[in-house]
Amino acid sequence: MKNSKLLWNFMKGNRLKYIGAIVSVGFAIFFSTLAPLVIRTTIDSILGGNPMELPALGVKVVNFLGGKSILVQNIWICSLLLIIITLIKGIFLFLKGKWSASAAENIAKNMRETLYDHIQHLPYDYHVKCKTGDLIQRCTSDIDTVRRFLAMQLVDIGRAIFVLIFSITMMLSLNVKMTLIAMAAVPIIFAYSFVFFNGIKKLFQDADESEAKMTTALQENLSGVRVVRAFGRQKYEVDKFNAKSEEFKDLSYKMYALRGNYWAISDFLCMLQTGAVLIAGVYLTARGDMTLGTLFVFTTYEGMLLWPVRQLGRILSDAGKMTVSIKRINEVLSEKEEETPLDAAKPEIKGNISFEDVYFEYEKGVPVLDGVSFNIKTGETIGIMGKTGSGKSSLVHLLARLYDYNKGSIRIDGVELKDINRKWIRKNIGIVLQEPFLFSKTIKDNISLAKREAVDKEIFEAANIAAIHDVILGFDRGYETLVGEKGVTLSGGQRQRVAIARTVINKSPILIFDDSLSAVDTETDRAIRKALSKRSRGVTTLIISHRVSTLKEADKIIVLDKGKIASIGSHEELIKQEGLYKRVWEIQSSSKADYHNDSKVS
Numbered sequence: 151m152k153n154s155k156l157l158w159n160f161m162k163g164n165r166l167k168y169i170g171a172i173v174s175v176g177f178a179i180f181f182s183t184l185a186p187l188v189i190r191t192t193i194d195s196i197l198g199g200n201p202m203e204l205p206a207l208g209v210k211v212v213n214f215l216g217g218k219s220i221l222v223q224n225i226w227i228c229s230l231l232l233i234i235i236t237l238i239k240g241i242f243l244f245l246k247g248k249w250s251a252s253a254a255e256n257i258a259k260n261m262r263e264t265l266y267d268h269i270q271h272l273p274y275d276y277h278v279k280c281k282t283g284d285l286i287q288r289c290t291s292d293i294d295t296v297r298r299f300l301a302m303q304l305v306d307i308g309r310a311i312f313v314l315i316f317s318i319t320m321m322l323s324l325n326v327k328m329t330l331i332a333m334a335a336v337p338i339i340f341a342y343s344f345v346f347f348n349g350i351k352k353l354f355q356d357a358d359e360s361e362a363k364m365t366t367a368l369q370e371n372l373s374g375v376r377v378v379r380a381f382g383r384q385k386y387e388v389d390k391f392n393a394k395s396e397e398f399k400d401l402s403y404k405m406y407a408l409r410g411n412y413w414a415i416s417d418f419l420c421m422l423q424t425g426a427v428l429i430a431g432v433y434l435t436a437r438g439d440m441t442l443g444t445l446f447v448f449t450t451y452e453g454m455l456l457w458p459v460r461q462l463g464r465i466l467s468d469a470g471k472m473t474v475s476i477k478r479i480n481e482v483l484s485e486k487e488e489e490t491p492l493d494a495a496k497p498e499i500k501g502n503i504s505f506e507d508v509y510f511e512y513e514k515g516v517p518v519l520d521g522v523s524f525n526i527k528t529g530e531t532i533g534i535m536g537k538t539g540s541g542k543s544s545l546v547h548l549l550a551r552l553y554d555y556n557k558g559s560i561r562i563d564g565v566e567l568k569d570i571n572r573k574w575i576r577k578n579i580g581i582v583l584q585e586p587f588l589f590s591k592t593i594k595d596n597i598s599l600a601k602r603e604a605v606d607k608e609i610f611e612a613a614n615i616a617a618i619h620d621v622i623l624g625f626d627r628g629y630e631t632l633v634g635e636k637g638v639t640l641s642g643g644q645r646q647r648v649a650i651a652r653t654v655i656n657k658s659p660i661l662i663f664d665d666s667l668s669a670v671d672t673e674t675d676r677a678i679r680k681a682l683s684k685r686s687r688g689v690t691t692l693i694i695s696h697r698v699s700t701l702k703e704a705d706k707i708i709v710l711d712k713g714k715i716a717s718i719g720s721h722e723e724l725i726k727q728e729g730l731y732k733r734v735w736e737i738q739s740s741s742k743a744d745y746h747n748d749s750k751v752s
């Protein structure tokens with residue numbers, strides 16, 4: 151019910167077109183059923199000597215054309231009438247096709263855009279947890295299933311109903327006994343078709359799923375090609391893909407074999423039905439109980455009837471498939487969007503940050519941050535260190551309102567973070583994520599992503615700060631170099647630096663680097679930090695790193711342990727205390743000494 155309501159809502163603005171398409175199909179079927187009647191009258195009454203057996207409207211048409219005597223002398227008028235009827239039918243079929251296709255395309259476009267827009271506004275957590283492949287399938291093939299149903303099958307249901315109504319009414323008015331014979335196998339064919347397509351639906355679904363598995367294997371292989379090569383897993387990957395391909399082939403074969411059987415058996419049933427009409431019709435005509443023209447009408451109507459009856463089962467089972475797709479689309483649309491109250495504050499952000507007893511959990515009862523309190527003044531640089539999983543990324547994600555904290559308080563320049571507009575806060579906080587994603591665009595487009603109006607000078611300045619300007623100029627196409635899918639044409643360190651340039655271009659009052667200098671060497675790391683501190687005076691900077699050399703110049707370093715602050719202080723203060731920071735410093739400075747000693751030796 152919820153799903154049909156959703157479909158009905160999406161049809162808004164196109165409902166009239168649909169009604170027009172169904173009415174047109176009704177007219178087309180009406181004219182299709184008229185044609186055999188014209189032939190019947192021509193055979194029986196104009197060429198033959200039988201009296202005219204026509205409804206009042208038919209009599210009026212004959213009189214309009216000049217009466218029976220004129221028609222006998224000008225038989226071409228009957229042919230002309232047939233041509234006109236076929237032409238009118240053609241016009242209505244054209245209108246049906248035009249309106250239903252246009253309505254279906256509009257509805258599909260509407261659905262696609264609504265879904266895409268909705269996905270853009272879903273919480274970050276949804277995207278972290280959802281399966282991307284599945285979401286893509288909902289936005290593409292599920293919408294296409296709905297589109298195909300609306301474009302063809304919905305109108306086909308109307309067509310089948312009109313064919314049944316018109317032909318049965320006409321046949322009943324001509325000969326009741328023959329009508330019963332003509333309809334005898336119809337319920338059987340319909341029931342067989344319905345049961346068959348309902349049964350094969352499961353196979354359709356299995357084949358669909360198997361195809362999705364095959365595509366996923368292919369997509370994973372292509373994305374992870376480097377891992378595959380590095381671990382020499384080509385044979386394993388080929389075998390895995392072949393197994394999926396084999397499974398898909400078997401299911402598809404089974405499906406086509408079953409469908410082949412269905413069409414053969416239903417063809418046979420239809421032949422039997424047509425044969426029965428012919429035999430009974432010839433018998434009745436020979437006995438003089440029925441005219442030759444009426445026999446012609448019955449055989450023609452029989453042909454018209456059987457095709458939609460056979461299709462109706464398929465249409466109804468496809469309607470089931472469409473319902474599944476609509477349900478899957480509805481599931482995404484029912485997900486709650488990130489709240490952005492219109493009255494949320496948009497204060498001037500200077501960069502004072504305070505955490506007070508902050509508690510945060512992803513899953514109920516499993517604290518990720520607990521009792522976290524600290525203050526940062528505008529322009530300070532804060533380092534964050536901690537073992538993996540200690541909550542460093544979660545802490546900075548809270549600042550960007552990618553998640554909301556459960557207890558405690560986070561204030562930016564004295565304003566509670568939860569009261570600040572999400573878009574506003576994200577506009578004022580530049581964050582370089584741990585795994586930066588670059589779009590398949592030019593380097594220039596990637597850097598100016600958050601500031602479309604940026605001029606070359608600003609782009610170059612940002613690239614200079616990120617120590618990537620000279621590297622970019624070294625590429626044949628410079629800033630116009632295209633970044634491949636997920637930035638594969640760039641090295642890890644180059645990708646990180648482009649991501650840094652993309653963030654610093656915006657001159658946000660708060661900058662966050664989530665372990666985003668890990669893939670660059672210590673020299674470049676130092677150069678970037680130096681350039682940043684020169685350009686970003688007054689900017690509050692948070693740097694997450696496992697490298698003491700990156701953190702030691704920070705005003706304050708926060709050491710996190712299992713979601714709690716283990717210690718906080720400057721480099722000088724922390725190396726005097728026992729704890730993680732001191733241990734890491736000792737390990738890293740001794741390995742540095744080893745490295746230098748080794749260098750000297752070599």
Ligand SMILES: Nc1ncnc2c1ncn2[C@@H]1O[C@H](COP(=O)(O)OP(=O)(O)OP(=O)(O)O)[C@@H](O)[C@H]1O
Binds near residue numbers: 542
């Ligand atoms: N979206 C999520 N849903 C559920 N749990 C999560 C989610 N993201 C992180 N976690 C869990 O929260 C804890 C803290 O993760 P977080 O990424 O903040 O750690 P981290 O200190 O940044 O680690 P690393 O140094 O490896 O990046 C971990 O136990 C992690 O498994």
